Amino acid sequence: MIAAALLAPTVAALVLAVAPRAFAGRRAAELGAIASLVALVELARIPVGRPGTLWAEIDQPWIDLIGARFHVGVDEVSWPLALLTAFLTLCCCIWLWRRDSSPALVALLMVIAAASIGVFVAQDLLLFFIFFEFALIPMWFVIARWGADDARPAATKFLLYTVTGSAIMLVGFVLVAIRAGSLQIGQVVEHGDPSLTGAILIAVGLAVKVPLVPVHTWLPDAHSKAPTVGSVLLAGIFLKLGTYGLIRLNVQMLPEATERIAPWLAGLGVLGILWAGLACLAQDDLKRLVAYSSIGHMGFVALAIATMSQTGIVAAVFGSVAHGLITGLLFFLAGSLKERYGTASLAALGRGLFGRAPWRAVALLVAGLATIGLPGLAGFWGEFLTLRAAYEPASLLPQTFSVVLMVIATLGIILATAYVARFARMLLQGVPTRLDLDRDIVRREGLVTVALLVPILVLGLFPGLIFDLFPPIGYAP
């Protein structure tokens, strides 16, 4: 099942690469949609197993010489994220279901999807790293080729930032693998705690991806210049690679060393919440605004991870999934504005979208409300559990410090409300400035919007869908 989920997009990508002409126009998107659907279904078919064990795995010898194995497996941390990946890719393919879509773009999306699923299921450090890097160059092409006219510097900035981080992470991997004598994540855990330096290097590498302040500046540029599907995958999936890595590699694989850097992680996470919240207040470009808001949300996830408690892990996973759905939706909507009007600048888009394109406006509003963590929508639970985890951290984080961070983090919620209210006022409300291009949401856009709203609402109302994957926490009567 894991193999099928990895193979389906890969095969689709290969087919599209070999015979692009046979898949002109909508057929490429159809093929992509089918492949992502297959991956989604195959991942969903994996029976939910006991927490802390691999529910399904493939463990084959691979590179004996350096002890690397083709070892993939799914557990409660990776499963939701892998599902999210397949789902968002499906949404992207639906989004691309139009006449002028390029088969090459769909092929690159398929590679990105396969690689990201690969990262989430990899149980071998080298394999993890290969999947981690695999998606980068396709993403560079997606941004540089299909993004805004001046997207190339932003794409390169994104790539070089990430690659620097991941190369440093590679050094960390080598260090850890040497000390532990194994590349298998599971065996490194058993070996005990090999290396503080390794943990730091890995965390630094992942911090670029998450991203934590102050290594975040690639993100607004890349997200705002990328094409719609590129932004969605960047925000929805790529950032999760970083948070997932922090959970899997730092918290779970190197717990003792990670405890010592947890205060930094937490501090930077909270700094990111504030930093991003404030930066959002001064943005004119809607996509840039959403990009900055991602930094804030990832700050919450980083804080959750830094607590290193059970609750924190649940919070991080839930927060990651919710952010993927919500920010994905926001980027779809902001992207559709940009595709339609050629700009995402709030000043240029004009006011009164409620009157000009009501459904589009309502969708934006709901997405905006979801992004501020409105209870009842998916964004809430991650934030709440993060605060709860910060209230009683399990790591070396001193509780006083942690509670202070928790309180500061709540400021981020207020800031989020402020920037959503601001963009609602600037874009949605006001006397409508009618533009010739005004047109309400079209069918495929509506389909994607609904497809994302449903899980946002369902997860908001039934958080147990994810909570129950994890070991029970606390008192159960």
Added chain:
Amino acid sequence: MIPISWDIFGPAIVLAGGALVALVADLLTTKRSFVLSWLPMLAASVAALTLDVWSAGLPFGFDGVILIGTTLIVLASAVLHTENAMPPGEFQFLVGSAAAGGLVIVGAVDLVTLLVGLELLTLPSIALVGLRQADRRAIGAAWTFFLTSVVATAITLMGIALLYGITGSLRYGFMGSDIVGSAKAAVTVGILLTVTGFLFKIGTVPFHAWVPDAYRSASPVVAGFLASVSKAATLGALLVLLYLGLPAQHASIWQPVVAIVAALSMTVGNLGALRQRDGVAVLAWSSIAQAGFLLAPAVGPDFVVSTNAAAQYLAVYALANIVAFVALAVVLKVRGSTSYEELAGLARTDPWVGVPLAFAVLTLAGFPPAVIGLVTKYVVFVPVVQDGPLWLAIVMAVNVMLGLAYYLKLVATLFAPADSTPFRSVAGSAGVRLAVLVVTLGALGLVAASVWPSGVLDHVLPVTIDPN
């Protein structure tokens, strides 16, 4: 002490013999025909490779890389057969004898043979660079290469003389392990002067200046030879000399220097490549940077680990370089230039050349989908992280990023929307088609290795047993 290895010298003799036959066959005919010298050399390369595999068996090491590289280069040299300024017999002879020289230095067990073998490798290389006389720059580059080379050789000789003066022997393993006190300084100077010539040939900073000039002025096929075969031989010889020729406690003398040279090479090489707008120029600078990565594992104390790591990196690097340079040779042939303007969109207009070139470049960058490039990057990181200074590992990490900056630019150029007229190199002459075959085969090899890295790594192990 390593015994004189006929496993290595046998193939060398075959190669040298083939080279002579090629030369004579060419001389004997009045009408110069490429095939007449090409075929014997090809046969000799294949024979030498077969002999090598047959006698030494799998897995192979530096000798295997040299022989496979030579075979591919000879095969691909068919692309040059219409270039009338390139005398075919002499070309094949020089390639064959240089490759034989490479085998000699890899198998040498004393500094005398090493030095003579190094000259056997160097002199034909210089001549090969100067051979492309359609281009005025070629002879200038040959002169540059020559002069720097003789200076480096003289310095190496001075080092050898010093080592001899202190230890009284030039045989590996006999160069005094009981050096103490004041002689320590002399040993230090001696070792460093000795390695200069090898670092020069590998193309490491600060001995790199000839590389960009020579690679860009020579035929890309020759550049490919220099980047793969010549580099493989010199690196192998250097590692054997350092680890086995010199007593183990001297590692503390040369390892810090190796670390610095490696760091400098990758950094300067990558920086130099950043602003290039020509395929060959980029690869030339990149080969300086790669030399740093090749050298880096030598900071480890363990001969087996370090040499295996270097050889594995080398094998993949050499194959990728051959693919890339031969592809560029084809481009040069059919388009007259390897500048980025000519390369733009190549992967679309001429996928049989462009796509392998892109894959080879990604291999050099160490990036998926060229998984094997990444895996070998991992391999060279291991000894560095394990025993080397951590700063070197960080410098390597940063250089992975720096390298990607220009490799990606090249790949992006190859896949850029093409505005030039499509040209199918597969429709070219027989020579071009053969070269494209080499490119395709090499790229297939890289793809196969990416899918199944063990297929390469398990078979590139110059040292399978601990010599101690």
Added chain:
Amino acid sequence: MKLLKGRRWPYVALTALVSGAVAWWAIPHVGTRTRVVGDYQGNDIGPVLPTLTLDALVSSASAQVMLLAAAVAFFVQLYSTKYMGDDPRFRSYALLIVLFLLAMVAVVAADNLFVLLIGWEVMGVCSYLLIGHHWERDDAQSGAAKALLVTRAADIGLLLAILILGQTYGTYSISEILVASGLEHPRNATLIGLLLIVAVVGKSAQVPLQTWLPDAMPGPTPITALIHAATMVAAGVFLLARLLPVYATSQVAMTTLAVVAAVTMLSAALFALVQTDLKRALAWSTVSQLAIMFAAVAVADGRVAVDHLMSHGAYKALLFLGCGVVMHAVGSSALSAMGGLRRATPVAFWTMTVGFLALAGIPPTVGFFTKDEVLEAVRGTPALFGVVLLTSIVTAAYSTRLWALTFLGEAKEKHQTPWVMWLPLALLALASFALSIGKPLHLGIGALSTVAAVVGIGLGWLLRARTFESRAGRVLAGEFGYDRVFTRFIPAIAGWKARTVVWADDNLIDSYPRGSVHAATGSSWLVDRLQSAKAQLYATGIAVGVLALVTYALVRVVVS
């Protein structure tokens, strides 16, 4: 969709259905003495991960509030078919009212704290959207944004309160928490209490977060009646009343609440006195009345608070709906535009007179009885008692003033009031009397408060024509200039910080990668320049390199 478009009645029917269902559910619980029982003892290891359950905890108070909400919602929907009849966005308006009603029910009936929180926040969002219903208007935009921001900032208090309740009692169920807090001495009472107070101070527009409610008046008047008078803003009272056992033992929390209530009730009443706008005056009046309810909570009498909530809900909804009729008639809510409407809008006149009487606390309106109860409850706290009494004087004064300014004076021309508008008014006026039935009467205090009301009425009559030009009057009319904190200081600070952050991103943080790029391209240029093609320069480089490396190695050897 087509069916619903442009038609009003389906929404009334829908609201009627929902209201009816709520009422059907609530009525049996009215008057029952529900006691939460169980053997839950709490635990120290923290609660399980949250789930949303539909368990209900319906006390008599809940049932009353639900009935109030259902009734007012239905009235407002009915009323709006005319009042908002020409509005192009009637559909979203009507649906939001239904959503609001459901959220309100969630707040008052839920046992699960998260369901409560969802209702709480959804109410806030509905309020935001309905204040901003006329989103073309600038005051509507800013009022809506302010309401959302202030209430959500305060909602953090509720969020953290829930968090700490969970950590303290190991459960997120209100009933279990109440049981556990009843079985032992409540823990973390001060912290929880203060956080809850933060939450309700925002939602109920108490000092220091009071200013959003008057600014919410650009919303349609029926919405003001429903959300910003009768129900949502009062939900805070209900919440505090319901969770009273959890924090009542905390002297700090209770004192804080008392102080907040005292300051708010008096200052808001004074603001109401000097307003030049009927709607805004009524808004301040709401703030003041809510504070009176909190005063009751502050002395740990939740039932009294809820009683006053009910009565205030009825007469304040009445007043606002009547205000809507009046505005319909004159096209403005400014007091200067009014006057002499007694004959022009007779229904509004009579019903609103009832409403003002109730507000002023004149027997036998329900306002009298419930205020009587509050005074009785706070009697043990003389300071609070005094403030409440003082407030009731001011209340009677501004009621009189508003009534006089609206209805007396030169007669205006007759204005038709359709039945959908007067029927709710009539029913609510009836309720303002009917709710009095069965209410206890405390003679002494009743007399005192009646006297106070009469004094207030007299005062109001004297003040009715005054414009407040004195210095004190200007300060009052300016609402102490307090709003500047929200309109000027906080936005200025936030804006400054936001610009600083963006500047730092561009100029500080990004200068490292930019600098690296410059360094790389610069050194790349240098490296390239060094390729002079001069063999002897290259050879010199080799010689220098060898010398340098040898020196380095020698230094290392010597040092080691």
Added chain:
Amino acid sequence: MIAEILFVFLGVVALATGVLAVASRHLMHAALWLVVTLGAVAGTFLLLGAELLAWVQVLVYVGAVVVLIVFALMLTRRPTAVASAEVTKNSRPAAVVSVLATLGLTAVFAVTFGGSRFEVRRLGTAENIGSAIFTEWVLAFEVLSVVLLVALIAAIVIARGTEAGEH
């Protein structure tokens, strides 16, 4: 003692003519000074007991190499051009580097071999060297033969190639 004095004398000659060989402004003079230097070095070889080498030195260097150089000088001299015996712009760094290299080597020698003396014996006879070559160093010798062949062919192809290009 006589040998030492003779050695110093030859050394001084070799060094002085060496300096002249790299400093002379006249092309031909430089080549001729080189002859003297190489001859002096051959003399030192004799003093150090390396007979064979001394003769080979004279034969190969003075007899072949210098002749080659002289021919090359004549072939590459253009009648009109000013004799370019001067130094490049690089001369000053070159001087510094050379002096440093000399001093460094001198220091190393002085430190390492400071007080050592040795007796010269006539061991470098053709017989001794010959047997050493063909017992101990035969492999290198064989390789060397190929090197010489390669150099020959390379020189031919380089020198001839231009003609091919011109025709």
Added chain:
Amino acid sequence: MPLLFPLLLSAALFGVGLYGVLARRNAVLALIGVELMLNAVNLQLVTYDAWYGDTTHTGQVLTLYVIALAAAEIGLGLAIILALFRARGTVDVDDVERVS
């Protein structure tokens, strides 16, 4: 004989040769410098050989080989110089064009 005599001569000759290689404008004269450097090395090798009384004559044999290699190098070098001269009309090595 003091070991230092030939060694110091060697060092000095090496330096002089190095200067010649690096500084001579005429390519042929630069080659003269190379010869001096190689001679310096040879002198050392012979000295050590004599000092050790090496029975395998490592030093002298290597010297012999170096003389042969020097001849080979000179041959190739002069060929290149000739080609250079034909291509450019000068052997002034400062007068070159950049490879770009």
